[in-house]
Amino acid sequence: MHPTARRWHLLTAGVAIVALLLQLVLIVAGVAVLNEAEVPGLGIRLGRFLSYFTIQSNALVALTAVQLARNPQQDGHGWRVARLCAIAGITVTGLVHFVLLRPLLHLEGWNWAADKLLHMVVPVLAVAGWGLFGPRPRITARTVGWALLWPIVWLGWTLMIGATTGWYPYPFLDVADKGVGSVGAACLGVTTLFLVVFAALATLDRRLDQTS
Incomplete structure (x- = not known):
């Protein structure tokens, strides 16, 4: 199994790195700034690039x-x-891209390619690789607790930056546009989705280990 697993993980890493580099090139070139009326400075563009949960x-x-x-x-x-x-x-x-963001995007050329790699190809490769090759068991309640800190910190930081600058990486987090109630519901929904995903992965981690 190890040679096949190594090749799969190497493929996944390669596609993810290519996708990230392609998106970075587009950001530096100033041709991937979403719906901005004016292209911000390079420093701001790079900061925003790193702020996306997708990245x-x-x-x-x-x-x-x-x-x-x-x-x-x-x-x-x-x-x-x-x-x-x-x-x-x-x-x-x-999941969030497919349900909430994909209908809002009208991309072409390399922007379209980067979007598909980041939001569709890499997720499929990564999740399939985890399902096929593990390694497992690796998920415990303690692991989930620590892992949950990242999306919580990201969300808090994103809302704070948005409140001070007016820029949000995703439309459903824009308090000024959507309102506090709508953004609160979106945050609750995404948090719930994370908990469901964590629970599903933990369950599969145990069951797949028993059958392997």
Whole structure:
């Protein structure tokens, strides 16, 4: 199994890195600024690039997949948290994009390619690789508790930055446009989705280990 697992994880890491680099090139070139009327400065564009949950989740997938390509049985507490963050985060990224964001986007050319890689191809590769090759068991209640800190901190930081600058990475978090009630409902919905994904992954982690 190890040679196949190594190749799969290497493929996943490669696609994630290509997707991130392509999106970064588009950001630097100033041709991927979403619906901005004016292109902001490079420093602001780079800061916003790093602020997207999509970018962070894809980066985590790339980092953990590279390590798994080297050692498919990688373990350790910090590793378990990072790997769970990567798989849960990329799962939520794909689901939220498909349900909430995809209908709002009208992309072409390389912007379209980067969007599909980040939001569809990498999630499928990462989740399929986890399901097929693990490693498992790796998910405990303690791991879930630590992993949940990342989306909570990201959400709090994003809302604080949005309140001070008026910029939000995702339309459903824009308090000025959507209102406090709508944003609160969206935050509750995404948090619930994370909890469901964590629970599903933990259950599958145990069951797949028993059948392997």
